[in-house]
Amino acid sequence: MARRRKTALKKFERLESLALWRSEPDAHRREVTLSFGMSSLIITDHAERPLGHWSLATIERLNPGGSPALYAPDSEASETLEIEDNLMVEAIETVRKAIGRKRPKRGRLRLTIALSASVLIFAAVFLALPKTLRDQASRSLPSATRAEISQLIKEELWKTNGRPCSTAFSKNAISRLQERLFEPFSSNQITFVKFAGDDVWELPDGTFVVGSALVEDFDTPHVVAGFIAAAILEAERTPAIDAFVNSLRIFELIDLLTSGTVSGQAASRFALQMITAPSGLKVDDAFVDFAQEKELALSALIGAVTPLEGSSEVLNEAVNNNQAIATPIMSDGDWVALQAICEDRT
Incomplete structure (x- = not known):
């Protein structure tokens, strides 16, 4: 009773x-x-x-x-x-x-x-504020709010790395990357910033921000494609919106859920967290399967990058056993244009 x-x-x-x-x-x-x-x-x-x-x-x-x-x-x-x-x-x-x-x-x-x-x-x-409430917040945010959050984070990233790089000649190359890596009709996008590290960051609106070093320092687009592929898989395991919500303090989370607003301080803190997080290529069975499905050249990644602990063995074994055929991602002209995408940035 x-x-x-x-x-x-x-x-x-x-x-x-x-x-x-x-x-x-x-x-x-x-x-x-x-x-x-x-x-x-x-x-x-x-x-x-x-x-x-x-x-x-x-x-x-x-x-x-x-x-x-x-x-x-x-x-x-x-x-x-x-x-x-x-x-x-x-x-x-x-x-x-x-x-x-x-x-x-x-x-x-x-x-x-x-x-x-x-x-x-x-x-x-x-x-x-139990974890279940944070999970509920991640699921309930509308796309418009995710876009607003992403824009705030972008503004903080641009303060550190400058505005996104773009040239008329590189647009076709970016389109080829997106077509190869994302599902048909996906709203995901790729944007480049001038950055010396081998980082790829996913934002809550599905944008993947890529450091220009991944195209400037290598001879093949399969390297940058491999890093973006790893970021896609990581986003499936831990979506950026989940990471952002988990970074919020209690009353910031309450503001987000009740009014749909996020403070610039919260966005700045999360952007710093992204920039300072350990980087590196995580190679596991899921990555190998995804790379083979997208016809990426795993051999291009050997020696070009420093994988995370335990990833080198998986990568070497995958290359030795890989029977899949890698196919070109873009034309040589598109690749040259992509390598120069941030050429005018200092």
């Missing part, structure tokens, strides 16, 4: 009940404890460890009138809760109806943001 404490409804001090929680569509159901608070449903395990927070303003009923009641945190229904406790269901429905009846349509987003902010502040102060 539900226990009474302090809630959004005056008739209850607070409500707690058991429920069955499914963390994702394919996950098994798990018995959890629900706490009905001032602006949210708080989900905990039986050891009182937090598992999630649902804003009362956005909860959706998936089976109106059905039993047990089935709820989701939003219209995407990425998680679900099955609740049999009639008192808890009555409280949730009361709040849902009150919000739907009273709030103006134009103010819905504002109310949702305010309630979400309350949840996030509670989590930040009392629960140290």
Whole structure:
């Protein structure tokens, strides 16, 4: 049965009940404890460890009138809760109806943001903002916000390395690289900056920023293609938006989730983190498979770069056993133009 404490409804001090929680569509159901608070449903395990927070303003009923009641945190229904406790269901429905009846349509987003902010502040102060909330933030950011974040990071990178390099003659070469490495109709792009290191940085909007040394210091485009390929695989393992969200301080994260804004300080700190991170080519089985799929010349990477620890053996073995045929990425004229892309930068 539900226990009474302090809630959004005056008739209850607070409500707690058991429920069955499914963390994702394919996950098994798990018995959890629900706490009905001032602006949210708080989900905990039986050891009182937090598992999630649902804003009362956005909860959706998936089976109106059905039993047990089935709820989701939003219209995407990425998680679900099955609740049999009639008192808890009555409280949730009361709040849902009150919000739907009273709030103006134009103010819905504002109310949702305010309630979400309350949840996030509670989590930040009392629960140290669990990793699951950061993961949720990474998944929920719209493309427009990712583009704004990327632009801020770019501005910080440009302060250190200068504006992106571009010439009329190099555009075709960049297009050839993008066609070889990215999937058809991909929105990913490649841009070059004047930089002496062998770095490739992925930004939250899918842009890959490449240091010009990777084309200036080598005789074949297969070297720069190999480094970009490694960055693509690393982005699949740890997307740039995840790395950026994880770099945010608690209240910076709250600002991002509630208002969609990021401070210049946060962008500057992340850009510095990117620039100072250890560089090098990570060669593993996934890289070898990807390189062979894209018909890259693995042999071009031997001696041209200093791979990360453990990568040299994998690279040498792959070259010795590689039966795939590498194909030209671009014409000699395009390659010469790409090598000169940052020629006018000092």
